[in-house]
Amino acid sequence: DVKVTQSSRYLVKRTGEKVFLECVQDMDHENMFWYRQDPGLGLRLIYFSYDVKMKEKGDIPEGYSVSREKKERFSLILESASTNQTSMYLCASEPQNSPLHFGNGTRLTVT
């Protein structure tokens, strides 16, 4: 069974802090994604990666960056956290052209 693991379930950070959200998958999937989920807005794509060191912006990349140095790990970075980045962050992975497998999410609160 595919396992997508997000390192933190809950995270509380202060405004201006640099925040790292980590995601690891154990199935050698090529594609990995970061979404944020907000009530009434559904899931919105922040960034995705289709290979090591390859990345593309999603619909809402502003204020975020990503890193994929190894195939199994995809990190989301908030360079300077702001209160409007308080949200649920979901990581997902997939082999090419197959449905996504999601982690359980990281609920980030920025105070």
Place this chain on the structure above:
Amino acid sequence: AQSVTQLDSQVPVFEEAPVELRCNYSSSVSVYLFWYVQYPNQGLQLLLKYLSGSTLVKGINGFEAEFNKSQTSFHLRKPSVHISDTAEYFCAVRKGSGGSNYKLTFGKGTLLTVNP
């Protein structure tokens, strides 16, 4: 650009009643369509998918969906719901493969609440 509209943000039903969750999409090219379910405090899991072939797609937990190209719809149905089906349901669309076609666009979700 592709987009997904889930017409109902909340659907309350009684146990053992039938349910339909509506989804419409817009895209100028052929698409792949998906329904995901999210139980409380969990990530999303795939219910069913349409890639090609038969327009009636069966998924897990007794759910099915019908792809209607002329109406650009992919409505989710279940003939008899259980309390355990209470969850949020997301419709999603993607174009083909390669480059930015990897992007999966989600609707805003429909909260299904099954009451005893």
